Amino acid sequence: MARIAVIGAGMGALASAARLAVAGHRVAVYERTQTYGGAVRRFQRDGFSFDTGPALLPLPAVYRDLFVKTGKEPLEACVELVQVDPSVRHVFPDGTRAALPNASRAGVVAALDEALGPGAGQRWGDFLVRAREAWDRTRRPLLEEPLWPNWQVLAEREPYPAVPHKRLLRTRRAATLAEIGAWELRDPRLAALLESHALAYGLDPRETPASAAVLPYMEHAFGTWYVRGGLRELARAVYERCVARKVEFRFGAEVTGVLEKDGRVAGVELADGTVAEADFVVAGVAPAALHRLTRGTAVRGDGEVPAQRGTASRLTVLLALRGGQPEGTAHRTVVHTPDRESELDALSGRTPGPVAHPTVSVLRPDDPALVPDPGHEAVTLSTVVPAGSQADERHAEYVIAAAERAIPGVRDRLLWHEIRTPDDVAEATGAEGGAVPAPALAAAGGRLLHPSNSTRVEGLFTVGGWAHPGGGLPHAGMSGALVAGLIVEGPEFRGSR
Structure with missing residues (x-):
């Protein structure tokens, strides 16, 4: 039985802690804040309750597997999962609206044909077939296996089978999401639908590789799920599973250093000066924080995937409204910007200041647990903003104005609103500027891959959104599984099959 210190109580860290405890190890989690869940937080006021981080669960099989492997009670016995249908409603700048059924290719094709005109659905359906091929090629190395030592293969090879396109007497293939939209989908509304999946992580579709086609494919293939009571309930269930498996939690315990002895981790040092000895250390922190904890010791060698520096965060506006939810309200609506180039330029830092007409996600769960009556x-309204940006009431007004296209008369119903800024994300997660990590993606020279879970320091592992396989709830859960496998089985571990 090994002593294992886990730094941070984010979802990836919790997933690794539960699995390691079941394997017979003595696990202690040290969390600098007073609660668990990382970005998966909740805000409550006057009988209203809101998710302030992720609010929907894609690929729930990752957490079903976690609960199967760590106890007798399955996930559905601990939380109530509800499939969201329609999966999403899109409101485009020209006023067109399209509601897409959950996990139904035929239904999506029919819905897009009806909303956007004949042929639109078929083009999107054909795109999904190609996206599935990219998924099949990258699913194991980017989600289910430790990062390959020869990761350059993933960096150089584009898995998306783009359709040949004649341009200026030359035949070219789409290399970015923006080119897929322009050359294969051939409708600005379909292009906006596609690009919204990258934009949700702050990725510029003009530069994001075509391999990001796996993001809409995952939503299509595995559906979109809501956890009754809010996604914070999932964090609670994972935390309680850890407690049931005898994981020790120390909240308000800030780790200030990872201790080494003879080239191997020896434990962690806390802000109060105490030392906790450990045979393994699992760090669920952002790269800058890990650098501080290791006091400048290089944990990555030459030729390894470098740590990403997050550039995008999230602005969330919480609305308490008088009046019940109208019948037929979509759970999620994406309101698309009428000025795509300006939004992307602002997010990339090419132009300063807030976006006057942002793309906004509108979440309206039909859940009595979230309202006083x-x-x-x-x-919940959310939009992507640059990491470190200082959001204020002007930003919130832009977001609410965009939401009016999805909720007519919203200002007349407004009781109060709260703003959650990148500073709030930073406080919850410890990530510099409140940056939100993206899932690992192939191609693009490897710039969207994340560092391996193992490090140069023997016994030190990294977990969560800033390590392989990257950000997003399914990826965080898989990072926990990969770290547990590497510790329990050793370097020969190659993932579950």
């Missing part, structure tokens, strides 16, 4: 509604 049926005569009220809790709505």
